[in-house]
Amino acid sequence: MRRTFRAVTSLVVVAVLSACSAGTGKGASDVSGSPESQNTITVFAASSLTKSFTEIGKQFEAENPGLKVVFSFGASSTLAEQINSGAPADVFASASKKSMDSVAALIPNSKVFATNRVVVAYPVAKPLKAIADLNNPAIKWVQCDHQVPCGIAADAALTADGVTGTPVSLEPDVKSVTGKLTALEVDAAIIYATDVKSSGSDFAALEFSNQEKATTKYPIGVTLSAKSKAQAFVDFVFSEAGIKVLGQAGFGGLYTGG
Amino acid sequence: MACTQVAKKNPTVSPAITAIGFVGLLVVLLPVIALLSRVPWSNLLNQLTSESSINAIRVSLITSVIAALISVLLGVPLAWYLARGPEGITKWLRPIVISPLVMPPTVAGLALLTLMGRNGLLGKFIYEQTGWAMPFTMAAVVLAGIFVGMPFLVLVVEAVFRQIPVELEEAAQTLGANPSKVFLRISFPLARGGVISGLVLAWARALGEFGATLTFAGSLPGVTRTLPMEVYVAMEVDPASAYSISAMLVVIAITVVFLLRSNLIKAFSGR
Numbered sequence: 001m002r003r004t005f006r007a008v009t010s011l012v013v014v015a016v017l018s019a020c021s022a023g024t025g026k027g028a029s030d031v032s033g034s035p036e037s038q039n040t041i042t043v044f045a046a047s048s049l050t051k052s053f054t055e056i057g058k059q060f061e062a063e064n065p066g067l068k069v070v071f072s073f074g075a076s077s078t079l080a081e082q083i084n085s086g087a088p089a090d091v092f093a094s095a096s097k098k099s100m101d102s103v104a105a106l107i108p109n110s111k112v113f114a115t116n117r118v119v120v121a122y123p124v125a126k127p128l129k130a131i132a133d134l135n136n137p138a139i140k141w142v143q144c145d146h147q148v149p150c151g152i153a154a155d156a157a158l159t160a161d162g163v164t165g166t167p168v169s170l171e172p173d174v175k176s177v178t179g180k181l182t183a184l185e186v187d188a189a190i191i192y193a194t195d196v197k198s199s200g201s202d203f204a205a206l207e208f209s210n211q212e213k214a215t216t217k218y219p220i221g222v223t224l225s226a227k228s229k230a231q232a233f234v235d236f237v238f239s240e241a242g243i244k245v246l247g248q249a250g251f252g253g254l255y256t257g258g
Numbered sequence: 259m260a261c262t263q264v265a266k267k268n269p270t271v272s273p274a275i276t277a278i279g280f281v282g283l284l285v286v287l288l289p290v291i292a293l294l295s296r297v298p299w300s301n302l303l304n305q306l307t308s309e310s311s312i313n314a315i316r317v318s319l320i321t322s323v324i325a326a327l328i329s330v331l332l333g334v335p336l337a338w339y340l341a342r343g344p345e346g347i348t349k350w351l352r353p354i355v356i357s358p359l360v361m362p363p364t365v366a367g368l369a370l371l372t373l374m375g376r377n378g379l380l381g382k383f384i385y386e387q388t389g390w391a392m393p394f395t396m397a398a399v400v401l402a403g404i405f406v407g408m409p410f411l412v413l414v415v416e417a418v419f420r421q422i423p424v425e426l427e428e429a430a431q432t433l434g435a436n437p438s439k440v441f442l443r444i445s446f447p448l449a450r451g452g453v454i455s456g457l458v459l460a461w462a463r464a465l466g467e468f469g470a471t472l473t474f475a476g477s478l479p480g481v482t483r484t485l486p487m488e489v490y491v492a493m494e495v496d497p498a499s500a501y502s503i504s505a506m507l508v509v510i511a512i513t514v515v516f517l518l519r520s521n522l523i524k525a526f527s528g529r
Contacts, residue, residue, distance in 0.1 A: 077494045140394065142476065147494050168394035169476025170483075172490065180476065184377050185393045 040068045041233050042088055044079040046095035046149065046218065047173040048116060048192045052249040053093065059245070060236045067229055075148040075173035076100075083107075083223065090230035093220040093237070095174075096149035100219040110221030113237050114246050115253030116192045117214045118153045119205035121181055128188050131206055134158070135165040141188035142180045145170040150177070153216045154190040160210035197250040217253070290508060297505040298498045305502035313480040314488035314503070318465055321396055321484065325403030326461035332404075333411040333460070334453060338441060340412065341419035352416075359409045366405055367473025374401065374474075398475035399482050403464030410463055411456030418452025419445060455518050462514045466507070 045053045050073045057069040072079065072089070076099035083089050083103045092107055094100040100110050120141075122128040133139050143158075144151030151170065167190075171177045174191055181189035182199055196205045208214040220237060222230045236242050243254045298305065305311060336355065340348045358366055374381040376391040385391045392398045422445055430440045446453070468486040475482040477491070485503055492500035 081494050140391075145477070145491060147491070167478070169478050171477060172472070176472070179473075180393075183371060183375060185371065185375050185391070 038227055039066055039229065040070055041090050041227065041230050042070050042072070043091040043093065043233060044072050044074075044083060044087070044089040045091075045093040046076045046079070047073050047175045048095055048150065048194055049073065049093055049218070050175065051198050052194070052245050052251070055245050056237060056242050057233075059241055060233055063236075063241075064232065067232070069233060073175075075144070077102075077147050077149065078173070088225075089223055090226040091220065091222050091233055093218060094149070095218055096152060096216050097219055098152065099149060100221065103223075106223050106225075107221040108224070110219040111238075112217045112219050112253070113242075113255055114218045114251040115215050116194055116218065116251055117208075117211060117216070118150060118157055118190050119193050119196060119207055119214070120188050121178075121191050121196045121199075121203050121205040122188045123181070123184060124202055124204050126187060127204070128206060131161045131163060131208065134163045134188060137165065139165075139188060140168045140186045141165075141190070142169045142171055142177050142186050143167045143190040144174055144177055145172060148173060149216050150174040150190070150192060153214055157208040157210055157214035158190070160213045161208055192250075194250040215252075218251070293501070293504055293508065296497075296501045298502060301498065302502050302505070305499045306506060308499060310479060310488060310492070311499060311503060314483055314485045317396070317399065317480065317483060318485040321399040322403055322407075322461050322464040325400045325407055325464040326457050328400070329404050329408035329411050329460040329464075330453060330457050333408045333456065334415055334446070334449075336408075337412045337415035337456075338419055338445065340416045342424075355412050356409050358406050359413075363406070363467065363469025364473050367402065367470035370398070370402060370405060370470060370474040374398070393474060394476045394478065394482060396475075396481060399467075399471050399484060402470040402474050403467055406467050406470060407460035407462075407464040410459040411453075414456040414459060415449060415452045418449040422448050458514055458518055462511060465510070 043053065043057070050071075053071060053073075057071060060069055061067060072082075072087075074082075076094040076096055079087075079089075079092065080094065080099040080102045083092060083106060092100070092103060092110075093113070094110075095116065097112075100107065120128060120131055120134070128139070134141055143154040146152070146155060150173075168186065169180065171180065174195060177189050178191050178195045178199060180186050181191070181203065193205065196203055220234055222234060237246075238255050247254055306315070340352055340355070343351075361369075371378065371393065373379050374384075374392040376382065376385045376393070381392060392401065426448075427440050427444055430444050431437070435443065465484075466486055467484070468490070471477075471482070471484060472487060477483045477487045483491070485507060489500045489503050489507075492503065
């Protein structure tokens with residue numbers, strides 16, 4: 001009995017210690033600025049970039065042996081808040097100019113690399129006929145919360161199309177909105193054209209009539225405290241390879257050189 | 259012999275261990291102090307009575323209280339079965355009942371969605387029959403609260419039931435009381451302290467629920483947006499409001515723990 005107890009205790013101790021060393025190991029190398037940490041680029045990127053940037057990151061790592069890209073995806077407004085609170089980001093790719101502007105003190109230079117537009121997505125099995133259907137209380141729909149870029153674009157586009165109905169939920173980011181649709185818990189969702197494309201053939205979308213209001217610009221920039229290698233990732237996003245991935249995902253306004 | 263002498267003479271703890279212990283204490287204490295230092299105390303009442311705060315307080319109070327009451331209604335009988343039922347069955351049931359305590363909240367939300375969503379195991383049937391779906395309703399917030407809160411109540415109440423001598427219940431039965439009457443007249447009144455502790459714990463857990471609620475119920479002001487979700491949203495829009503609500507939740511949490519301290523001691527000491 002006592003032996004079992006000891007065995008269990010030592011297992012727990014080992015687990016705790018190894019967890020600790022893994023944690024402090026990373027922290028320590030960050031502080032000392034060892035080559036290992038200098039070669040890891042931390043990228044904060046909008047939720048809507050999850051698939052494309054993961055792919056771009058893979059290609060970037062393949063072309064730059066020794067460099068490693070770590071992503072943190074989330075609502076641009078949340079990421080901006082984290083960067084302002086001291087989160088260790090090297091690169092920030094935002095889904096709106098507004099969120100990028102809010103970190104201007106830490107990221108003075110940014111450049112638009114793509115555009116995206118919100119659309120009204122619905123399941124093909126239960127199609128939506130017109131955007132005005134969103135005014136029908138029997139139609140359940142969701143959108144991003146009002147301060148998140150996808151919510152700001154949705155609010156503007158919905159108003160322009162005269163939608164006065166209310167969503168059943170205001171979600172914290174576009175992934176969460178898309179999740180409610182793919183789980184078929186709602187009849188429609190205001191998400192990006194790129195999200196519709198990546199959610200497969202079971203979903204289709206209606207375009208808003210005011211494309212300008214529905215469109216959001218994606219700026220990218222490096223932080224003042226960024227590691228020297230961070231710019232290489234940004235350059236890669238603007239490279240032919242990066243543009244190809246973004247184009248396939250359905251992003252618009254892509255950089256064409258010059 | 260030598261041992262007892264040492265213990266009697268010098269019951270102090272090692273300074274080194276004490277020092278480590280106090281580091282542990284600081285890990286718990288400092289974040290709360292830091293949080294409270296940001297709270298705009300002079301403007302607290304205004305922050306807590308803003309429209310969005312009031313909405314969230316209302317949603318949270320209604321749903322967490324209902325969740326706690328239903329947890330008592332269902333959890334006390336369950337705790338009694340776990341305490342008095344056949345060991346061969348209860349030893350398998352207990353881990354299942356407690357599992358929501360260690361389940362990641364988003365996973366709990368997904369589990370509820372796959373059961374009660376429009377396409378869920380049960381939810382699909384209900385939706386087809388009645389046209390009603392649980393997600394995005396206050397009922398969904400309540401169910402999420404029960405799912406994560408009731409296990410606390412069951413844990414505490416079962417422990418209290420186990421403290422009640424079986425002989426007492428047997429005596430009542432020999433005197434002619436049927437099992438239901440024994441439960442209602444003997445066991446339940448004796449376990450009252452534990453039930454109250456469990457109720458408060460379940461309520462506090464339901465009040466703090468975030469992940470499962472967001473996944474299962476969504477987040478709409480006045481309907482499903484609870485206080486923790488309001489804190490999350492306000493962090494970006496109105497940090498002062500986020501800190502104010504956080505302060506209120508911290509005060510509630512600390513009050514609950516202090517109230518329960520005496521209650522839990524009573525419940526577990528067997529009186």
